[in-house]
Amino acid sequence: MLSNYPLSEVEKAFQAESGITSISTKIPYLTVDNFPKLGLITACRFLEWAAENPQGVISLPTGKTPEYFIKWTQYLLENWDSKKGKEIREKYNLGKTKKPVLKDLTFVQIDEFYPISSKQNNSFFHYVNKFYLEGFGLSKEKAILINSDEIPLAQGKHFAELFPDLKVDLSLRFRDPINAFEKIQQESIYMIDQWCADYEQRIRDLGGIGFFLGGIGPDGHIAFNTRGSHLFSPTRLTETNFETQAVAAGDLGGIEVSANRLVITIGLETITYNKDAVAIIIAAGEAKAQIVKDSLEHSLNNIYPATVLQKLKNGRFYLTKGAAVRLTDSVDSYYKSGEWTWEKTERSVIELCKKLGKYGHRLKLEDLKSDKYTSMIPNLSEDTVSQVMKSIVEKLNRGTTKEKDQVILHTGPHHDDISLGILPHITNQLQENSNQAHFSVLTSGFTAVTNTFVIETLLHTRKLLDEGQIQMVNYDDFFEIGYKLKTDKDVYHYLTKVAAEDVEGRKRGLSHRVVRALVEIFEVKNKHKLRETINDVISILRNSYDGEKNPSKIQKLKGMIREFEEELVWAHFGVQVKNVHHLRLGFYTGDIFTEQPDKKRDVEPIVEMFRRINPTKISLTLDPEGSGPDTHYKVLQATAEAVRQWGEEKDLSELRIIGYRNVWFKFEPHEANVIVPVSLGDMAVMEDSFANCYLSQVNASFPSYSHNGKFSTVAKRIWVSQLNDIQLLLGKNYFYLHETAKVRSSHGLIFFKDMNVEEFLAHARELEKSIEGMI
Numbered sequence: 001m002l003s004n005y006p007l008s009e010v011e012k013a014f015q016a017e018s019g020i021t022s023i024s025t026k027i028p029y030l031t032v033d034n035f036p037k038l039g040l041i042t043a044c045r046f047l048e049w050a051a052e053n054p055q056g057v058i059s060l061p062t063g064k065t066p067e068y069f070i071k072w073t074q075y076l077l078e079n080w081d082s083k084k085g086k087e088i089r090e091k092y093n094l095g096k097t098k099k100p101v102l103k104d105l106t107f108v109q110i111d112e113f114y115p116i117s118s119k120q121n122n123s124f125f126h127y128v129n130k131f132y133l134e135g136f137g138l139s140k141e142k143a144i145l146i147n148s149d150e151i152p153l154a155q156g157k158h159f160a161e162l163f164p165d166l167k168v169d170l171s172l173r174f175r176d177p178i179n180a181f182e183k184i185q186q187e188s189i190y191m192i193d194q195w196c197a198d199y200e201q202r203i204r205d206l207g208g209i210g211f212f213l214g215g216i217g218p219d220g221h222i223a224f225n226t227r228g229s230h231l232f233s234p235t236r237l238t239e240t241n242f243e244t245q246a247v248a249a250g251d252l253g254g255i256e257v258s259a260n261r262l263v264i265t266i267g268l269e270t271i272t273y274n275k276d277a278v279a280i281i282i283a284a285g286e287a288k289a290q291i292v293k294d295s296l297e298h299s300l301n302n303i304y305p306a307t308v309l310q311k312l313k314n315g316r317f318y319l320t321k322g323a324a325v326r327l328t329d330s331v332d333s334y335y336k337s338g339e340w341t342w343e344k345t346e347r348s349v350i351e352l353c354k355k356l357g358k359y360g361h362r363l364k365l366e367d368l369k370s371d372k373y374t375s376m377i378p379n380l381s382e383d384t385v386s387q388v389m390k391s392i393v394e395k396l397n398r399g400t401t402k403e404k405d406q407v408i409l410h411t412g413p414h415h416d417d418i419s420l421g422i423l424p425h426i427t428n429q430l431q432e433n434s435n436q437a438h439f440s441v442l443t444s445g446f447t448a449v450t451n452t453f454v455i456e457t458l459l460h461t462r463k464l465l466d467e468g469q470i471q472m473v474n475y476d477d478f479f480e481i482g483y484k485l486k487t488d489k490d491v492y493h494y495l496t497k498v499a500a501e502d503v504e505g506r507k508r509g510l511s512h513r514v515v516r517a518l519v520e521i522f523e524v525k526n527k528h529k530l531r532e533t534i535n536d537v538i539s540i541l542r543n544s545y546d547g548e549k550n551p552s553k554i555q556k557l558k559g560m561i562r563e564f565e566e567e568l569v570w571a572h573f574g575v576q577v578k579n580v581h582h583l584r585l586g587f588y589t590g591d592i593f594t595e596q597p598d599k600k601r602d603v604e605p606i607v608e609m610f611r612r613i614n615p616t617k618i619s620l621t622l623d624p625e626g627s628g629p630d631t632h633y634k635v636l637q638a639t640a641e642a643v644r645q646w647g648e649e650k651d652l653s654e655l656r657i658i659g660y661r662n663v664w665f666k667f668e669p670h671e672a673n674v675i676v677p678v679s680l681g682d683m684a685v686m687e688d689s690f691a692n693c694y695l696s697q698v699n700a701s702f703p704s705y706s707h708n709g710k711f712s713t714v715a716k717r718i719w720v721s722q723l724n725d726i727q728l729l730l731g732k733n734y735f736y737l738h739e740t741a742k743v744r745s746s747h748g749l750i751f752f753k754d755m756n757v758e759e760f761l762a763h764a765r766e767l768e769k770s771i772e773g774m775i
Helices: 009-018 035-052 067-078 083-091 124-134 180-205 242-252 268-272 286-297 305-311 328-336 342-356 365-370 384-400 417-430 451-466 487-499 503-522 527-542 552-571 599-613 630-649 680-693 711-730 732-736 757-773
Strands: 029-032 057-059 111-114 211-214 236-238 262-265 278-283 314-320 407-412 436-441 580-582 617-621 656-660 674-679 746-756
Touching (some): 009 029, 029 035, 035 067, 035 278, 067 083, 278 305, 286 305, 328 342, 342 365, 342 711, 417 436, 417 680, 451 503, 487 552, 503 527, 503 552, 552 680, 656 757, 674 680, 674 711, 680 711, 680 746
Parallel strands (some): 029 314, 057 211, 278 314, 436 580, 617 656
């Protein structure tokens, strides 16, 4: 029961709002509806604690996870006595709390990459100074921070001298150095270890951390205590694992960098040293649901580092409903609360097949009656399983129905999202000549292109220019108007080189498009200036650190490379460049926290596109909790608002909305109402188009934490796993003996949700509330 835990007044208010009255987990948790609300509960609890502990010791997280915590904390402090501020405080039991003063708190930095210059904007040292010490008005003098530049090393040298490639070989802790330079490196590693011990001691001398707030990684790490970390670990210099490196790739400019960078982190014992500490882990979205379940339902276990919070009476998890969805409590609540729905019947029967490892036709009535959840199905009978099988077959039939006379607009937050989500479904649509297809990526996606890729591309482009192999620059009108023309020819020629397996020809094709982009962005007027511009961009990138925010013109160049890649993918199927729309929404800036979508700047371009194309179907990524990158979440906000606005001027009763998901998280069978068969040929097309067209992504500088390689491989694995679930229900013979070739050739399945506008807007309504509630 929740009453067994010492909830604070703020926690009591949020607990009452959630409606959860009992929990069975090893660590108590609270749930909220959405990602912004997660920031609100955390901010309220922090300010409640700070008011009671004005000279306490705090440790707060870095990265994207605490975005709304930071925004809400600042908002409440600035509006403590305003009408809205008072309303929020009254609602969440802060009404009688005196406004906290934060300047006397002692801030402890949780972790840092090592080595990294403290002057780099992507260092956690910089983040802490900007958002916490300055942003919250905390004391810089009292703060306990990790500044790589100031950690003493042998002979008084700087890390750039001792570790020139920024790689620290920890094997030197345990082996003899092979030369004098390694000897100095070894001495330095021992000195860093001593510095870490001193850092730990400084925290313990203060009585330990009083308020800890952290996120949780895909492997379960808190701070940089990755899976397998000792439950009594102190502050230390350590390596990370692949999942952590994949997540850090966005901060450091690619997995190539993060895979070779060590970290300094406080330990699990550091977090729990003060037995009265308030220690909170926050998690949003279904992508975190399994690790949340493992962390909350297992006993103390080094495989799940967050289980260490069991040591603290004030240890907590604050979760969105999506992050809590796999908890036993949540599953029980799903089945037991409210009316019984057909979705519940589908889910319980499919899950029973998986639990027992039995095909649907082999489930007996006694199996259904013995199960915790299927036993709850109303009018349970021998016919129940066959009804579920029939329902799934209907979803498959919808996925194989030929669509005609449709104007279809497929949208995605990033380049490759549409392809990774529903490419086989799109190829079915494009095979029908009466259908007209448009594609729109709503952000420029420049953050996914590494400096190294651009430098190599520009060096090759310069070489081709010097050899006279980019002939279009010799045309009289090229620098006035010619650079804008024949973009379809670029695409066609590039794909011709793909067909011919001409790698050099492909590189030349990319260089042609890069030249056009440079002329447009930098307003280049002649060949001499073009070469100069190429040299300037190379120089800027070579003098930038990995992960540094680029100047706006270079951001645009990277974005236009991604746009060319997207045009190439859809040209596989004969889609012209004019039908691929690049929106470049303004909230996407490359900053650590991108802005909220703006109704005029970000929504109006989408509405205008709707008016121009007048689609009968719109596809979009359905990610209502920020489970994947926060861009998915914000693009959905903007798109939902655009659909609402368009609906004010046009009857949208016939418009269909296709909600899809891709590599970040997936639909369960009971959530989807359309299932599309995927053949080996479909998979090959997706893999080939990804490898041949998304040139900047093939090396997977920003991979999924679940696979060290191309995203297309992750997508394929999801499709295969989805087939396995449905095969267990329907039986394999349903597929290989089916009357239609499309189903017989199934070796994967895609799930998506087909909605009318009213259903979509109802689904997105929580987003509208979260926007209205935001600062």
